[in-house]
Amino acid sequence: MKILVPVKRVLDYNVKPRVKSDGTGVDLANVKMSMNPFDEIGVEEAIRLKEKGVATEIVAVSVGPAKAQETLRTALAMGADRAILVQTDDEVEPLALAKIFKAIADAEGPGLVILGKQAIDGDNNQTGQMLAALTGWAQGTFASAVDVEGDHVSVTREVDGGLETVKLKLPAIVTTDLRLNEPRYASLPNIMKAKSKPLDTKSPADYGVDTAPRVKTVKVSEPPVRSAGVKVADVDELVAKLKAMGVHS
Amino acid sequence: MKTLVWVEHDGSAVKDATLAAVTAASKLGEVHLLVAGSGVDGVAKAAAGIAGVGKVHVADNAAFGHNLPENIAPLVADLMGSHDAFVAPATTTGKNIAPRVAALLDVMQISEILSVEGPKTFTRPIYAGNAIATVESSDAKLVLTVRGTAFEKAASTGGSGAVEAVSAGGDTGISSFVGAEIAKQDRPELTSAKIIVSGGRALGSSEKYQEVIVPLADKLGAALGASRAAVDAGYVPNDYQVGQTGKIVAPEVYFAIGISGAIQHLAGMKDSKTIVAINKDEDAPIFQVADFGLVDDLFSAVPELTAKI
Numbered sequence: 001m002k003i004l005v006p007v008k009r010v011l012d013y014n015v016k017p018r019v020k021s022d023g024t025g026v027d028l029a030n031v032k033m034s035m036n037p038f039d040e041i042g043v044e045e046a047i048r049l050k051e052k053g054v055a056t057e058i059v060a061v062s063v064g065p066a067k068a069q070e071t072l073r074t075a076l077a078m079g080a081d082r083a084i085l086v087q088t089d090d091e092v093e094p095l096a097l098a099k100i101f102k103a104i105a106d107a108e109g110p111g112l113v114i115l116g117k118q119a120i121d122g123d124n125n126q127t128g129q130m131l132a133a134l135t136g137w138a139q140g141t142f143a144s145a146v147d148v149e150g151d152h153v154s155v156t157r158e159v160d161g162g163l164e165t166v167k168l169k170l171p172a173i174v175t176t177d178l179r180l181n182e183p184r185y186a187s188l189p190n191i192m193k194a195k196s197k198p199l200d201t202k203s204p205a206d207y208g209v210d211t212a213p214r215v216k217t218v219k220v221s222e223p224p225v226r227s228a229g230v231k232v233a234d235v236d237e238l239v240a241k242l243k244a245m246g247v248h249s
Numbered sequence: 250m251k252t253l254v255w256v257e258h259d260g261s262a263v264k265d266a267t268l269a270a271v272t273a274a275s276k277l278g279e280v281h282l283l284v285a286g287s288g289v290d291g292v293a294k295a296a297a298g299i300a301g302v303g304k305v306h307v308a309d310n311a312a313f314g315h316n317l318p319e320n321i322a323p324l325v326a327d328l329m330g331s332h333d334a335f336v337a338p339a340t341t342t343g344k345n346i347a348p349r350v351a352a353l354l355d356v357m358q359i360s361e362i363l364s365v366e367g368p369k370t371f372t373r374p375i376y377a378g379n380a381i382a383t384v385e386s387s388d389a390k391l392v393l394t395v396r397g398t399a400f401e402k403a404a405s406t407g408g409s410g411a412v413e414a415v416s417a418g419g420d421t422g423i424s425s426f427v428g429a430e431i432a433k434q435d436r437p438e439l440t441s442a443k444i445i446v447s448g449g450r451a452l453g454s455s456e457k458y459q460e461v462i463v464p465l466a467d468k469l470g471a472a473l474g475a476s477r478a479a480v481d482a483g484y485v486p487n488d489y490q491v492g493q494t495g496k497i498v499a500p501e502v503y504f505a506i507g508i509s510g511a512i513q514h515l516a517g518m519k520d521s522k523t524i525v526a527i528n529k530d531e532d533a534p535i536f537q538v539a540d541f542g543l544v545d546d547l548f549s550a551v552p553e554l555t556a557k558i
């Protein structure tokens with residue numbers, strides 16, 4: 001079984017995002033970019049399925065600028081077999097992304113597509129579910145466990161009240177949650193090896209997908225800032241402050 | 250504009266998150282509801298009582314019993330023939346279903362709206378709430394999810410919606426529900442609690458969480474929360490997690506105990522009315538947002554607080 005793993009290049013999660021003063025977006029010039037953390041978890045899960053003998057080939061896909069190659073090389077260094085860069089300098093919305101991934105799925109015939117549950121920049125939490133709709137496949141979102149059993153996959157999902165398990169017919173879509181696994185670091189020899197693994201470059205037009213945005217960003221602004229309050233000297237002072245607000249047993 | 254609001258329920262009662270979605274939808278136009286499930290007469294009646302509600306579409310079918318998006322999304326897409334906007338609470342259920350509906354309608358969804366600025370214009374958080382985007386849709390129909398803490402809850406009584414049965418849809422046969430482990434809590438729900446007591450990695454063990462955090466929450470009638478680090482370390486179950494990828498909360502009072510204040514945690518609680526932080530590191534970032542900060546060892550300070558409050 002082949003596994004398709006979409007990976008997005010995003011602002012590193014340790015970097016504090018800064019809104020540009022002209023209100024057009026977040027400043028991404030000269031800041032550290034990394035693979036979306038949920039996508040690292042997706043790559044790791046695919047590799048584990050390959051190590052278990054369930055998967056035979058892992059194809060990493062990224063939609064983005066030429067630099068997204070670095071993100072794909074990271075996926076290859078972790079253990080993906082080959083990569084596809086769908087190169088564009090435009091911001092591509094989840095619906096258009098899902099259409100691109102659908103076209104790639106049609107061409108590649110994967111048994112599973114493993115996406116992140118959300119990208120930590122756009123925070124949309126949509127792409128996997130949309131891809132599931134377009135392919136007509138079942139979806140196991142926010143996964144904390146994935147078990148392939150014959151022609152089905154059983155997915156344990158993190159839901160508001162706790163955990164839920166669903167059984168899906170393959171091929172299927174999975175989106176990762178944080179506790180699915182702990183992604184490995186690529187070793188130096190694997191980073192070297194990744195440089196010679198195949199990486200194809202395509203364009204959205206190759207897949208017949210129009211990426212013109214449906215949603216216009218009118219402006220991007222700073223959230224209301226919350227200012228620090230006071231430090232209390234001890235528990236007694238805290239108790240007094242809380243009681244003054246009506247908070248007590 | 251006619252909106253269709255997804256009613257989130259547990260089989261017997263309407264969940265609070267629905268009420269915030271109703272308020273958001275009422276800013277767009279007429280509010281219709283969809284109650285889908287198996288044996289949902291009671292829920293439909295309760296939903297019809299929500300203030301300001303017009304029609305309540307009820308799809309009662311075993312295939313809709315566990316909110317499987319494979320079965321629900323086509324049902325919603327079908328009903329969207331006569332509605333202009335689909336509005337769901339941004340809960341794990343809403344987030345699972347709404348994008349599948351959007352793609353079936355060839356619409357780009359707008360996730361986790363914070364406000365309605367115009368008929369097609371909304372604000373929403375990006376980058377874990379470190380930036381707020383104002384966005385405008387150009388699609389013919391709208392698909393929205395609504396952040397529950399950003400809208401007042403509609404009154405759950407006083408309405409008189411007309412209940413109408415929907416016969417469409419059924420089991421697509423590609424997915425099935427196996428089981429769930431839903432924690433039974435005698436406490437307020439995290440997302441609607443007035444007071445939340447959250448513990449972080451500093452607790453060190455599940456026993457310490459029980460011993461230090463739980464008694465304070467008990468005394469205040471508070472809900473229990475945690476940082477991701479505390480959940481990952483197994484001190485508490487995953488549904489306790491507050492943050493960018495956990496629950497978004499905005500209680501009257503939020504206690505952050507032994508939590509450093511990483512941006513991903515702040516994303517989930519910084520709209521709380523009052524934040525109380527207890528941390529032994531006076532430079533912990535949590536103090537930058539705390540109304541009351543106490544620099545102290547939690548293992549002595551919290552039991553003392555519990556005794557004195």
Ligand SMILES: Cc1cc2nc3c(=O)[nH]c(=O)nc-3n(C[C@H](O)[C@H](O)[C@H](O)COP(=O)(O)OP(=O)(O)OC[C@H]3O[C@@H](n4cnc5c(N)ncnc54)[C@H](O)[C@@H]3O)c2cc1C
Pocket residue numbers: 006007008009024025026036038039061062063064091092093094097114115116117118119120121122123124125126127128212213214215216217220375382
């Ligand atoms: C300030 C700002 C302004 C923006 N303005 C616009 C605009 O005007 N027009 C516009 O079209 N877009 C715009 N965008 C981009 C847009 O908001 C999202 O980044 C984009 O829609 C993708 O959503 P997401 O990554 O949040 O998707 P999610 O649905 O959260 O992503 C889920 C998963 O899908 C996969 N995935 C997502 N993106 C990719 C990718 N590129 N390659 C491979 N896999 C991927 C990953 O597995 C990821 O974990 C803007 C973004 C920002 C931050």
Ligand SMILES: Cc1cc2nc3c(=O)[nH]c(=O)nc-3n(C[C@H](O)[C@H](O)[C@H](O)COP(=O)(O)OP(=O)(O)OC[C@H]3O[C@@H](n4cnc5c(N)ncnc54)[C@H](O)[C@@H]3O)c2cc1C
Pocket residue numbers: 013037038120448449450451475476477478479490491492493494495496506507508509510511512513514517527528529530533545546547548
């Ligand atoms: C993609 C992604 C998503 C994430 N989503 C979330 C999320 O939704 N929610 C979330 O919480 N995190 C999230 N995180 C993790 C986040 O970055 C932090 O790692 C996490 O919040 C840290 O938890 P903590 O504050 O409990 O632990 P730490 O950062 O280790 O802080 C522990 C604190 O306890 C204090 N302390 C130690 N001992 C004592 C004592 N005896 N008395 C008093 N204070 C003491 C320390 O000074 C320290 O400040 C996410 C991370 C990523 C990469």
